[in-house]
Amino acid sequence: MVFDIAFFVLAVIIVGAALAVVILKDVFRAALSLVMLFFTIAGIYITLHADFLAVVQVLVYVGAISILIIVAIMLTHDARQGSTSGKLRIPAIIVGLLLLGMLVFTVVTTKWQLNNTPPLEPTTAAIGMKLFGEGGFLLPVEISAILLLAAVLGAIVLIREK
């Protein structure tokens, strides 16, 4: 009951913030509504009893990625003039609506398996065991770490002056 109300309130905020990201002319305000979107998604995770995921969502998306986006806006010329309307506006709307329709259709028609077991209470240890324990995803985790390192090194090599 409480979770239902919370879900609908959060859902309205999320959809509103997502629309604001696309519609707003002011790029900085659009980035801020993206931050709000990330933060409210953490709220959805809390209603799903995924506390660790919620905290990490705030830490990574609000604390790091949004900052990166804002710095990118800072380094853009003419950020104060806002986003100008491009020629591809109509095709973008069509593609977006098609994608939305496809996703809604899939979500509605899929038969979701419902599980009656109560959610795990401290999820942190379970996630840790899955990632680093035996029979877990240790190799993918390490490969992704090396990939990220390679990406960082590549970026440094690209921007380095001769």
Next chain:
Amino acid sequence: MTLLEQFQLWLASMWPDWAAYITPAIVGILVIIIFVLTMVMVIIYFERRFMARFQIRLGPNRCGPEGILQPIADAIKVLFKEDIVPAKGDKLVHWIAPIVVFVPILMIFAVVPIHKGAILVDLNVGIVYVVAISSLSTVGIYMAGWAANNKYALISALRTIAQMVSYELPVVLSILGVVLMVGSLSMNQIVDSQSIPFILLQPLGFIIFFLGTLAEMNRCPFDLLEAESEIIAGYHIEYSGMKFALFYLGEYGHAVAYSCIITTLFLSGWRGPLLPPIIWFLIKIMVVFALIVWIRSTIPRLRVDQLMAFAWKCMLPMAVINLFIVAAEVLWLPEVFPWIMIAVNFAFACALVLLWSKLFVLGGGRVEV
């Protein structure tokens, strides 16, 4: 079971469900707000008087006995000031920014245990929650810097981001050392497992965490984002009245919050002999804050390049080494001899700090790279 849950059970026996559900939450939030506001008043007065002693002057002593009413007089004065909004700024963002700075700081206090069971919510991801929530205020500072449409504010906002991103890494790595020893992220369990305060078991972790949080709460010598001599007042240059008061409150609220977190992580929280726990907790907060004021009145402000070099070349490698040492000790040293661990860790801390102080000479007008 926390005190609030007991309160809720007691209410549920007489009141309808929804009232018994909501009332303890409201009471808890009110208690937190009152605690934060009083603590902020106390530490503002304390800082002004204490720093005055360092500078061989008296400090505010006219308003009330020994000047204790000075913070109240200042608050009233600030509240009556005119609220000025820059004409070419972003008015909505300018209005929201102080709230975005202040609210996360209040939210940190939700997981600070000030007594056995006296915690608003005992999250089992407590300490990660603190790190996540405190990264939110950065966005608020950035919003303030942008909305003012002022180049000094913008420079300050950029500095904030560079500083926060750099210092978050060593802070989180030194928290990991504590979490390794406790085996849990919950703030209650962190306090429960400290029969010996972690400042003795991990002196290096304490130093790194303390300096990192000094940078995160923008205190001297890391207060580059409001360096008066370079960029006037930084991000809150265009703020006045109530909104400025919120920033001021947020700054000192941050100091109180991190004093509480340092107390909980490294000084064994509310635990202590003889005196009641709440008194121990307050004493430890004041000691940590006194240390912060001492550093502020002793060390001059760093330059930007020195600040970044200090984070990436000094604190980050030391934090990684500290994490390795603690992990090895947790794995291989038997828990029955904590004194061996204390001796080993103190030796490591002294050796590393001496080594790094030889490697990097910050000062003399140049940085060794």
